[in-house]
Amino acid sequence: MGIFFTFIGVWAFIFYVNWQMALAVSLTFPFMFIIYRVFRGRIHTAFRAARRSQSDMSNQMQNTLTQIELIKSYASENLEEERFEENSNRNKRDLIQVTHNMAIFSPLVDLVNYIGTAIILTLGAYFVIHDQLTVGQLVAYLSYVSLLQNPIRSLTSLLNQLQESLVSYGRIMDINQVKSSIVEDKGAINFPKISKGINLENVSFAYEKEETIHDITFSIPFGKTTALVGRSGSGKTTITKLIDRLYDLDNGSIKFDRLDIKKIKLRSLRENIAIFSQDTYIVDGTIKDNIIYGKQGASEEDIWQAAEMADIADFIHQQTKGMNTLVGERGVKLSGGQKQRISIARALLKDAPIVILDEATASLDNESEKNIQHALKALMKNRTSLVIAHRLSTIYNADQIIVMSQGRIVEKGKHEQLLKQNGSYARLYNAQFK
Numbered sequence: 476m477g478i479f480f481t482f483i484g485v486w487a488f489i490f491y492v493n494w495q496m497a498l499a500v501s502l503t504f505p506f507m508f509i510i511y512r513v514f515r516g517r518i519h520t521a522f523r524a525a526r527r528s529q530s531d532m533s534n535q536m537q538n539t540l541t542q543i544e545l546i547k548s549y550a551s552e553n554l555e556e557e558r559f560e561e562n563s564n565r566n567k568r569d570l571i572q573v574t575h576n577m578a579i580f581s582p583l584v585d586l587v588n589y590i591g592t593a594i595i596l597t598l599g600a601y602f603v604i605h606d607q608l609t610v611g612q613l614v615a616y617l618s619y620v621s622l623l624q625n626p627i628r629s630l631t632s633l634l635n636q637l638q639e640s641l642v643s644y645g646r647i648m649d650i651n652q653v654k655s656s657i658v659e660d661k662g663a664i665n666f667p668k669i670s671k672g673i674n675l676e677n678v679s680f681a682y683e684k685e686e687t688i689h690d691i692t693f694s695i696p697f698g699k700t701t702a703l704v705g706r707s708g709s710g711k712t713t714i715t716k717l718i719d720r721l722y723d724l725d726n727g728s729i730k731f732d733r734l735d736i737k738k739i740k741l742r743s744l745r746e747n748i749a750i751f752s753q754d755t756y757i758v759d760g761t762i763k764d765n766i767i768y769g770k771q772g773a774s775e776e777d778i779w780q781a782a783e784m785a786d787i788a789d790f791i792h793q794q795t796k797g798m799n800t801l802v803g804e805r806g807v808k809l810s811g812g813q814k815q816r817i818s819i820a821r822a823l824l825k826d827a828p829i830v831i832l833d834e835a836t837a838s839l840d841n842e843s844e845k846n847i848q849h850a851l852k853a854l855m856k857n858r859t860s861l862v863i864a865h866r867l868s869t870i871y872n873a874d875q876i877i878v879m880s881q882g883r884i885v886e887k888g889k890h891e892q893l894l895k896q897n898g899s900y901a902r903l904y905n906a907q908f909k
């Protein structure tokens with residue numbers, strides 16, 4: 476509004492000082508106005524698209540960073556990289572579109588401004604020569620006219636914003652260059668067909684300085700269910716991360732049959748282990764995106780079969796868009812149980828021979844948990860599984876129970892036998908499971 480009054484005021488004033496020149500310069504305004512209208516629309520649209528694609532890019536980046544464990548355990552780095560590339564290419568195209576329009580817009584505005592100035596100078600020279608205007612008045616006149624031209628010219632300062640967003644884009648690219656500390660052996664091979672199981676021998680590990688896992692030895696027999704119990708903070712989840720090689724051991728070894736974990740290709744290792752925790756990871760996208768995450772390129776039939784086995788197919792059928800229903804940040808809110816089922820479907824589709832359940836149902840209420848047991852059983856059937864349980868029902872049926880306390884194994888055995896020992900397990904049982 477202020478600008479509008481300035482505009483009118485200045486305009487009236489230059490008419491008052493010299494109406495011929497004012498009229499002449501006014502003839503350039505409609506052109507200005509047309510250029511402004513056309514390009515304002517174009518630049519806004521292009522800029523909005525660029526900002527949106529940039530925020531898509533940084534959202535995806537953020538998702539990637541927060542869900543790094545999901546991505547690694549599903550060995551889907553390539554997929555994420557492709558998505559990032561797709562997003563960043565789109566952003567690049569949008570930015571080029573912005574720049575392209577800016578590149579035409581600002582010189583065009585300048586051109587019209589210079590034409591206006593040229594007209595004033597020509598006419599002004601004529602009036603000065605004929606003593607109808609002094610040189611001082613002419614100079615003053617020019618600066619008034621530039622007051623009229625400036626508002627439009629200031630639009631070109633959008634360019635600065637553009638440069639700022641380019642800077643933050645550069646920062647995101649920097650994050651992308653960070654290297655993982657887990658390196659693959661030169662001669663690493665694909666995950667072997669195992670028949671005996673997983674052996675942990677004298678395993679020690681520290682996240683930082685203080686050791687979290689102290690000299691742990693146990694095995695997870697092939698095709699059986701091993702339960703890991705212990706108070707919160709005793710190191711159960713850490714064990715699962717070591718088996719998935721999200722971290723490297725400080726001491727000891729983990730072997731699949733007789734093959735050391737370090738001799739296995741990371742990708743292949745993680746493709747063969749399905750980790751399932753209470754932090755259900757739902758990626759932004761459709762239900763299908765979330766299930767197919769387990770196995771890129773899976774057929775429609777296999778996806779539905781996995782959904783069926785995970786007891787989520789009915790829910791998907793109820794959605795008007797079915798498998799293409801958007802979930803996650805931009806889509807429908809899923810209940811804890813639905814998220815779990817989708818994750819189970821994902822793990823089923825992945826069809827890994829080794830399954831790790833880390834308090835998978837801890838965040839669910841009793842009812843939802845009961846409903847999910849069936850799906851979980853389907854997941855564990857015929858697989859080598861390590862189950863970290865917080866409910867007795869899961870532990871009862873385990874072939875072996877490992878009891879952990881403060882990063883050490885304190886007891887091993889079956890439920891009845893451990894109860895009889897009346898030690899840590901019995902105490903834990905009385906406190907937690909009874």
Ligand SMILES: Nc1ncnc2c1ncn2[C@@H]1O[C@H](COP(=O)(O)OP(=O)(O)O)[C@@H](O)[C@H]1O
Nearest residue numbers: 682683687705706707708709710711712713714
């Ligand atoms: N990423 C991490 N960085 C540092 N310390 C961690 C990290 N994750 C877990 N810890 C610590 O390691 C110990 C074992 O944690 P965790 O394996 O999660 O136990 P549990 O699963 O049995 O509850 C805890 O003291 C925990 O604070």
Ligand SMILES: [Mg+2]
Nearest residue numbers: 711712713833
């Ligand atoms: Mg845990």
